[in-house]
Amino acid sequence: MALGEPGFGVYVHWPFCMAKCPYCDFNSHVRHIAPDQERIARAFVTEIETTAARTGKRTVNSIFFGGGTPSLMEPATVETILNAISKNWSVCENAEITMEANPTSVEAERFSAYRSAGVNRISLGVQALNDEDLRFLGRMHSVEQALKAVDLARNTFPRLSFDLIYARPNQTPEAWGKELERAIGFAADHLSLYQLTIEPDTPFFKLFHAGKFPMPDEDTSVALYKTTHAICDAHGMPAYEISNHAREGAECRHNLIYWRYGEYAGIGPGAHGRLVSGNVRFATEMEKMPETWLDHVEKYGHGWILDDPLTLEQQGDEYLLMGLRLKEGIDLERFESLSQRTLDPGRLTDLVGHGMIEVVDGKRVRATREGFFVLDAVVADLAS
Ligand SMILES: C[S@@+](CC[C@H](N)C(=O)[O-])C[C@H]1O[C@@H](n2cnc3c(N)ncnc32)[C@H](O)[C@@H]1O
Ligand code: SF4
Known part of the structure; x- marks a missing residue:
């Protein structure tokens, strides 16, 4: 992995999910009336125009659709956003264009349309390769559905990553090791492997503190982490970041922009950005609630609720915090x-x-x- 310039990325946040997973504290919302995608797409375009007017012409190295569940977006919405990004900035020829997707069959049906729209990397939230744990995690897919989605994704996109959550209740390093070896066999070029974290204000927080399920103790956590590294190393997928593993050259270029403290525009509800203007780096943040964000964008052209210059000390601290997550440091x-x-x-x-x-x-x-x-x-x- 070359240690080059961090580059410029665009992060687009889709804030809706079919159901809220009990461990998740991301900005994701369930709506029983389907959101008006045409109206939301217009708001994304407006926010891209406003942000680009501020940054001036830049070369975009990477675009990332994150969520929430971006694979609930209509392909036309994705296309509209990608066209707006190309029109307002200049997207480099080999830009990485990633979409996070949930591996349900409904979402997998849209894969080829996303590919036609320009998405060239998919990150699938597989989370576990056993049905009991998928139910515990509140996921809406089975192992079988996830593996079908992995297969389809591999045949549709040039690059494939998937996420697994480990350090689940009662999971032993041996059981996790076997599950991980099986996962590596599905030929993704990148894996994001996260230890289950109990986040405040989630259903898991209440359940865990009410003694409804145990979490691994510190020694088990360390053993699970060591197992993860030993197995990934042995299969040619070393960690390049604390939770991310890749074959050589398959590192996520978008996330490298964050960790190498590059510049990125955050578009959509709750998205964060770091924009450099002259010698000053600004931290930006959009309104989180989708309906309020939409209202703000329609009224003011953007949903910024934070737009603050960072002090030199803050920049140094952020660079340490992000950069030391990387193996390269x-x-x-x-x-x-x-x-x-x-x-x-x-x-x-x-x-x-x-x-x-x-x-x-x-x-x-x-x-x-x-x-x-x-x-x-x-x-x-x-x-x-
Ligand atoms: C915001 S989710 C978006 C992806 C997609 N919606 C999904 O669930 O597959 C990104 C990833 O964060 C991880 N994640 C979210 N909450 C977590 C938690 N409390 N502990 C560990 N990993 C978590 C999951 O692996 C998930 O795939
Ligand atoms: S983990 Fe993914 S699908 Fe589940 S609520 Fe969070 S963003 Fe939505």
């Missing part, structure tokens, strides 16, 4: 130019001494595998 010169400060040599020496980080050729700092287990503490130590 951070570039010291870039850190200094973003934050106008240097990392404390005493802290660096301490963290190296404790085996948490490595300094490579005096130019880069990266977390060791041990450091990854306590990454938040490592970042906090370096940032302070």
Whole structure:
């Protein structure tokens, strides 16, 4: 993976789902009356125009439809948005265009139309390869349906990734290892492997704290994480980020823009962006509630509820937080130019001494595998 310029990406958020999964705290909403896609598509176009008027002409390296469940979008909606992006910016010839999709049969039926619209990478939310756990996770698909969707996706899109959630209640490292080996056999070029997290204000939060199901203890979590890495390494899919694994060259270019602290426009309800204007980097955020967002875009041309310049200190902290998630780590010169400060040599020496980080050729700092287990503490130590 080349350590080049981070690039410019466009993130498009589709905020609707068929049902709300009990673990999920993403900006996703269930509506019993189907949203008016033509009206929403017009609002996306308006917001793209407003954002592009602000950034000026840029070369877009990557576009990412995330959610929610973007595979509930009509292909025509996807096409309208992609056309607006091409019209207002310049999309590079080999741009990565990803869509997150849920592997139900209804959504899989639209795959070829998404491909015709320009999507060239699909990220499927498979989550588990056993039906009991899929039911526990509140998913609307079975293993069989998920595998059919994987098969169809592989034959439709040049690039395929899928997500699995592990560290589920009572899951042993042995059982997870077998499930992961089976998953790798389905020939995706990229896997996102997340440990189940109990997020505040979700049904799982209440159920877990009411003692309705157990979560793995710390030792089991570490063993599960080590199993994940050992198996992925053995199958040529090493981690390039704390939860993301890829064959060489198949890393998600869009997410690399975030982790390498590049520039990205966030379009749609709740989308976040980082836009650079002159020497100043702005943090942007859109109104989350889809109906309010729509109303704002129709009235004001955009749904921005946050548009704040970041201080040098904030930029340095964000670069550390994002960049140290990557195996390649951070570039010291870039850190200094973003934050106008240097990392404390005493802290660096301490963290190296404790085996948490490595300094490579005096130019880069990266977390060791041990450091990854306590990454938040490592970042906090370096940032302070
Ligand atoms: C926002 S979802 C969008 C993808 C799609 N809607 C789906 O569910 O397949 C992105 C990914 O985040 C992961 N995720 C969401 N909440 C999580 C949690 N509480 N713990 C672990 N992973 C989570 C899931 O693997 C999911 O595929
Ligand atoms: S995990 Fe995916 S499908 Fe489930 S509620 Fe969240 S965004 Fe929707």
